[in-house]
Amino acid sequence: MNYDGYEKYDNQVAETYDIARKEEEHWKFENEYIKNRYKNFKTDRVLDLPVGTGRFLNYYVNVKEIFGCDISKDMLNKAKLAVTNSKENVFLSKEDAFNLSYADNYFDEIICFRLLHLIPPELRENLFKEFHRVLKGNLVLQVYLSRDYTLLEKVKNKIICFFNAMPNTKAWSHIKSYPLSLEELNRLINSVPMKVNKKNFLCQYTGADVYVFELSKD
Numbered sequence: 001m002n003y004d005g006y007e008k009y010d011n012q013v014a015e016t017y018d019i020a021r022k023e024e025e026h027w028k029f030e031n032e033y034i035k036n037r038y039k040n041f042k043t044d045r046v047l048d049l050p051v052g053t054g055r056f057l058n059y060y061v062n063v064k065e066i067f068g069c070d071i072s073k074d075m076l077n078k079a080k081l082a083v084t085n086s087k088e089n090v091f092l093s094k095e096d097a098f099n100l101s102y103a104d105n106y107f108d109e110i111i112c113f114r115l116l117h118l119i120p121p122e123l124r125e126n127l128f129k130e131f132h133r134v135l136k137g138n139l140v141l142q143v144y145l146s147r148d149y150t151l152l153e154k155v156k157n158k159i160i161c162f163f164n165a166m167p168n169t170k171a172w173s174h175i176k177s178y179p180l181s182l183e184e185l186n187r188l189i190n191s192v193p194m195k196v197n198k199k200n201f202l203c204q205y206t207g208a209d210v211y212v213f214e215l216s217k218d
């Protein structure tokens with residue numbers, strides 16, 4: 001694959017990943033989102049992809065089998081250390097989101113946070129197709145949606161960026177990301193096809209709106 005996010009999550013990024021992001025407003029909201037979703041929700045098989053450093057792994061308390069997959073072995077090494085609950089039902093492995101080794105309709109849920117912005121637009125439809133193939137139930141998808149901000153929003157974002165993100169962005173600012181509009185997201189959703197069951201706005205983050213979409217097969 002030919003994009004930055006595919007190969008640049010090396011040991012140096014993995015080592016600083018959590019610490020560089022944990023003060024972000026949306027990092028906290030995303031953690032809360034997954035924690036609350038799985039607090040009382042029983043399901044059999046969840047795929048967290050990309051699992052990254054495994055920040056959600058301990059939140060899947062009522063899930064029978066938890067699969068955490070990522071293309072980066074360094075991120076997976078961190079994820080291994082993140083599991084503090086019973087490890088017997090957590091399966092971590094290196095997988096490419098575009099070519100998963102799992103059977104059709106294998107997962108009850110897929111959790112996909114902070115991946116889509118790393119994927120060049122021309123490759124995104126293939127990613128959706130692969131998720132659709134292995135999915136039985138819901139895709140819980142975090143996205144950064146670009147839109148034109150008002151002047152007030154721009155000023156607010158600059159201030160938040162200055163106090164929160166700026167000192168820490170060095171660790172990942174060299175990893176290229178691509179904007180995503182709501183129109184483009186809707187096109188991707190319709191292309192597989194899937195339907196939108198819920199759309200949750202979390203907050204704004206440096207030039208984008210952070211949303212979690214809950215999608216399911218049409």
Ligand SMILES: C[S@@+](CC[C@H](N)C(=O)[O-])C[C@H]1O[C@@H](n2cnc3c(N)ncnc32)[C@H](O)[C@@H]1O
Nearest residue numbers: 005006009050052070071072075096097113114
């Ligand atoms: C910004 S991190 C997000 C990690 C985690 N979901 C989170 O929210 O903290 C992006 C992750 O995507 C992984 N990644 C990028 N392309 C991938 C692919 N094709 N298949 C699997 N993982 C991929 C990277 O290795 C990295 O760990």
